[in-house]
Amino acid sequence: AQTVTQSQPEMSVQEAETVTLSCTYDTSESDYYLFWYKQPPSRQMILVIRQEAYKQQNATENRFSVNFQKAAKSFSLKISDSQLGDAAMYFCAYRIYQGAQKLVFGQGTRLTINP
């Protein structure tokens, strides 16, 4: 069974600084997707960034980028120029490439932004 592990329950960063959230996963599949979701206090799940395992290039979305290391099964999220609005729970998630889009989530990392 696939598992996703986030080893940092909490992280904090100064506003305008850079922070990296860690995620590792376990799978025997070769094709899959990885995601980072943001959950602010409103509880709404918001997709931040996605990565297809067959793509070697790391995904970027504005201030958000990932470091995808397929052999190490590692998928970290880097947030540059942190803003107060980035404060939230962040979840790493995995799904297989084909078939039902069942997501497997990590335990989450609570990110605090210090002004």
Next chain:
Amino acid sequence: NAGVTQTPKFQVLKTGQSMTLQCAQDMNHNSMYWYRQDPGMGLRLIYYSASEGTTDKGEVPNGYNVSRLNKREFSLRLESAAPSQTSVYFCASSDERTVTHNEQFFGPGTRLTVL
């Protein structure tokens, strides 16, 4: 275009009572999902429906039943609520045929407390 809607937003039940959580999506998506989120944990899949007329168990199906009423609606029923079912419940939808095929769209969640 409301996306994914869930009712109710909050609910308190007594042990042994039954209730149905409602979910509807207006994006014409084929697939729908029910997750639960417990404190300190990521979302876990309860049941999913890959297409109208089909349902399958996820990671934590015990104590729940689902109905895919039509393409828009996917309900989750607790026949005899237990305190262990106290959680936040999220409905989501997706469709592999669309340009957003990688993404699951989530509802706002239902906070359920079982006393």
